[in-house]
Amino acid sequence: MNLFPSDRSIADRFNPDANLVLYRGDARDSIETIPSNSIALIVTSPPYNIGKDYEQKTALEQYLKTQEKTIGELYRVLREDGSICWQVGNFIQNGEVYPLDIFYYDIFKKLNMFLRNRIVWHYGHGLHAKKRFSGRYETILWFSKSDNYIFNLDPVRVPSKYPGKRHYKGAKKGQLSGNKKGKNPSDVWEIVVKDWEDAIWDIPNVKSNHPEKTNHPCQYPVELVERCVLALTNEDDWVFDPYAGTGTSLIAAIKNNRRAMGSEKEADYIEIAKKRINSYYDGSLRTRPLGKPVYVPTGKEKVSQIPEEWKDNVQMNLFEEEKESK
Numbered sequence: 001m002n003l004f005p006s007d008r009s010i011a012d013r014f015n016p017d018a019n020l021v022l023y024r025g026d027a028r029d030s031i032e033t034i035p036s037n038s039i040a041l042i043v044t045s046p047p048y049n050i051g052k053d054y055e056q057k058t059a060l061e062q063y064l065k066t067q068e069k070t071i072g073e074l075y076r077v078l079r080e081d082g083s084i085c086w087q088v089g090n091f092i093q094n095g096e097v098y099p100l101d102i103f104y105y106d107i108f109k110k111l112n113m114f115l116r117n118r119i120v121w122h123y124g125h126g127l128h129a130k131k132r133f134s135g136r137y138e139t140i141l142w143f144s145k146s147d148n149y150i151f152n153l154d155p156v157r158v159p160s161k162y163p164g165k166r167h168y169k170g171a172k173k174g175q176l177s178g179n180k181k182g183k184n185p186s187d188v189w190e191i192v193v194k195d196w197e198d199a200i201w202d203i204p205n206v207k208s209n210h211p212e213k214t215n216h217p218c219q220y221p222v223e224l225v226e227r228c229v230l231a232l233t234n235e236d237d238w239v240f241d242p243y244a245g246t247g248t249s250l251i252a253a254i255k256n257n258r259r260a261m262g263s264e265k266e267a268d269y270i271e272i273a274k275k276r277i278n279s280y281y282d283g284s285l286r287t288r289p290l291g292k293p294v295y296v297p298t299g300k301e302k303v304s305q306i307p308e309e310w311k312d313n314v315q316m317n318l319f320e321e322e323k324e325s326k
């Protein structure tokens, strides 16, 4: 079934006959417009309470209390076979790190939801910390509402590293041990550079040189959401992002023939989201293709070579020798 591009209209509130909804206003008000048990996947990156332009920073307890109420409402609209993917990073106070997923975990468990994966989204770039190790990952908590949940592995498999590997003993000795459709993408991050390309949630963070970047300070990549959409919903299902920002989740959904709804309180972001959706329809939206390998410098680029000024540094010389021995 191909829902798009036959109907490209964008409704401004939930309507069971619509394909695409963008609600301008508070997430809680938008959820009230949605009937119970109607959404297959809620996928979002909520405000982190870190004082971005679009949020008022409050005490962590207060922030979590407000979010708990919203999540209770989200639970109501979620289908029995549905899932929530909650993408968060850290709340930082006086230099101390509070990983938000640790706090959110309890909120979902109180609703008797089931954690299926804590996915680590690793990215290679970001701020350089001075008094702790630089943060290079965030997480996605994937909770299902029941034991009977949608999970389609085949559309998100990734190429096997060793497709020719065979069983070396037992009844299957000599037979191929892998799956010709590829391997399970896994939920883990790898720190060994050469493995990064195969490692799974290593989707570049949306930074200024990324094809998807807009003026929004905290966009996530379409590719990241597509994995959740393809694995956790079927065609024609509803995908909902209560904190839609620039509409990334909606694009990931319509790209894969799902219905999509988003709510966003900032008018500017609603406008960006509409523009991005329209450019998706007219074929001009640039997104990073699902599964495209992460770029690994060859060492020949000027920026990846040790500059003359640093060549007297012993540690730098060791790095160089290490590079050459590979």
Ligand SMILES: C[S@@+](CC[C@H](N)C(=O)[O-])C[C@H]1O[C@@H](n2cnc3c(N)ncnc32)[C@H](O)[C@@H]1O
Pocket (backbone or CB within 6 Å): 025, 026, 027, 028, 044, 045, 046, 047, 048, 054, 055, 216, 218, 219, 220, 221, 242, 243, 244, 245, 246, 247, 248, 249, 263, 264, 265, 266, 269
């Ligand atoms: C982390 S950003 C999400 C960005 C989005 N994932 C994207 O790729 O563009 C959180 C968004 O939630 C919006 N927001 C914050 N509080 C909200 C609320 N109570 N209701 C609706 N939107 C809200 C912010 O304006 C911001 O755009």
